[in-house]
Amino acid sequence: MSTLATLTASPLAPALLILGSVTLTLLTVQLLDSLYKYFLRPGKNLRKCGEWAVITGATDGERLHVEELARQERSVFGRIVKLLLEDIQVLQGI
Amino acid sequence: MWSPSYGNVQVSQLGSPNPLLKLSSLETLLSCNPLLHSPSLPPGIGKAYAFNLASRGLSIVLISRTKSKLDAVAEEIKEKYPDVKVKVIQCDYSNFDDKARASMKKALSSLDIGVLVNNVGVSYTFPKFFHELTEDEVGGLMEMNVNSTTWMTHMVLPGMMERKRGAVVNIASAAGVNTMPLLAQYSAAKGYIAMFSRGLMVECATKNVTVQCQVPFYVATKLAKLRKALTVPTPDAFVRMASKTIGYSDAIVQPFWMHAVIGLAINSIPTVVSDKIVMGMHAGIRKRGMKKAEKAAKGE
Numbered sequence: 001m002s003t004l005a006t007l008t009a010s011p012l013a014p015a016l017l018i019l020g021s022v023t024l025t026l027l028t029v030q031l032l033d034s035l036y037k038y039f040l041r042p043g044k045n046l047r048k049c050g051e052w053a054v055i056t057g058a059t060d061g062e063r064l065h066v067e068e069l070a071r072q073e074r075s076v077f078g079r080i081v082k083l084l085l086e087d088i089q090v091l092q093g094i
Numbered sequence: 095m096w097s098p099s100y101g102n103v104q105v106s107q108l109g110s111p112n113p114l115l116k117l118s119s120l121e122t123l124l125s126c127n128p129l130l131h132s133p134s135l136p137p138g139i140g141k142a143y144a145f146n147l148a149s150r151g152l153s154i155v156l157i158s159r160t161k162s163k164l165d166a167v168a169e170e171i172k173e174k175y176p177d178v179k180v181k182v183i184q185c186d187y188s189n190f191d192d193k194a195r196a197s198m199k200k201a202l203s204s205l206d207i208g209v210l211v212n213n214v215g216v217s218y219t220f221p222k223f224f225h226e227l228t229e230d231e232v233g234g235l236m237e238m239n240v241n242s243t244t245w246m247t248h249m250v251l252p253g254m255m256e257r258k259r260g261a262v263v264n265i266a267s268a269a270g271v272n273t274m275p276l277l278a279q280y281s282a283a284k285g286y287i288a289m290f291s292r293g294l295m296v297e298c299a300t301k302n303v304t305v306q307c308q309v310p311f312y313v314a315t316k317l318a319k320l321r322k323a324l325t326v327p328t329p330d331a332f333v334r335m336a337s338k339t340i341g342y343s344d345a346i347v348q349p350f351w352m353h354a355v356i357g358l359a360i361n362s363i364p365t366v367v368s369d370k371i372v373m374g375m376h377a378g379i380r381k382r383g384m385k386k387a388e389k390a391a392k393g394e
Contacts, residue, residue, distance in 0.1 A: 034354065037339070037342075037344075038351045042338070043150075043338035043341075044340060044341035045150075046150050046152060046209055046337075047151045047152060048208075048259065049208030049209055049254075049261050049341070050152075050206045050208020050257065050259060050260060051152070051153055051205070051206040051208060052152065052154070052155055052181075052206060052207045052208060053143075053148075053155065053208060053209040053211065054155040054205075055143050055144050055147070055154065056140070056158075056185075056187065056212055056213050056242060057140045057187075057214030058140040058141055058143070058157060058158050058164070058167060059140065059159075059160065059164055059166075059167050
């Protein structure tokens with residue numbers, strides 16, 4: 001008997017089916033909710049909040065170590081890509 | 095040591111250089127504080143917010159340390175949005191003591207403030223072990239990140255609650271919601287802001303006031319000399335997405351979509367693994383930072 005057939009024959013099959021469906025539904029709802037919030041939801045009319053907006057640190061940028069971090073991040077990413085490319089070349093060799 | 099001198103708050107209306115208040119200068123403090131003694135820093139998220147909110151018809155109060163830069167940004171806004179009123183307040187949040195706070199309170203008291211963007215903040219010069227930070231750095235991290243936001247919110251919130259409208263936007267960092275070895279105090283300070291916002295969001299909901307905390311990863315500021323990339327938005331691109339979330343009920347917001355993907359990825363690998371990766375990354379940057387600092391010290 002194949003694995004799939006064993007699974008479907010199992011008495012747990014209906015429970016697993018329900019569990020899977022619920023999980024999938026929740027993830028889909030979450031994804032759609034995120035897509036809506038990031039790309040479709042309109043901004044609010046902030047003028048309704050009041051006349052003035054107060055912004056601190058409006059001219060001096062935050063002093064961050066970001067430059068180095070990002071460089072490192074890029075180089076890590078670059079290294080991964082390089083490794084992948086090497087792997088592909090090795091695989092092609094085979 | 096942390097300067098005992100009084101704070102520095104100066105208020106003026108654009109076009110009429112009319113300092114209502116002028117307190118002691120901070121040169122002495124700055125000269126002994128490597129963390130705050132930073133070269134002239136280019137604008138980032140704060141300036142982008144100013145333009146974004148001006149474009150939406152709000153009048154703008156710019157608060158920052160350097161008067162000349164404030165005036166320059168104010169002029170720029172005026173040029174682009176001639177109908178928008180702009181006010182500048184000079185304030186150094188590294189020394190936001192009771193006198194400075196009283197001045198700030200007075201300067202803001204007559205305004206119908208709809209939106210408060212707590213953007214000011216400071217991080218490590220580079221990742222370090224906590225015990226390697228100087229006392230000035232430890233103090234600065236608390237003053238600039240925790241105290242500024244706490245006090246500003248305490249000042250502005252009563253009016254918002256009374257008018258039953260308003261939005262507080264706290265700019266924190268992904269460090270505030272993720273484990274950040276070698277940036278522990280920065281991470282903790284931003285974590286404070288995150289929990290502060292979560293509580294306030296629920297507390298103020300009945301009065302139609304929202305308090306949100308934005309927790310971005312990297313943004314391409316001129317300072318960071320970062321070119322924009324898929325994972326690194328320009329301040330404008332970041333704020334375009336971020337400002338659309340203002341007024342909604344999510345307390346913790348990851349405004350830029352690609353940052354949300356990164357966050358999801360980090361949180362989906364086991365903590366033991368992600369902690370080690372971040373620690374390794376930061377340890378590497380620390381080493382190079384130490385070398386640079388050593389060289390600079392020798393050069394002087």
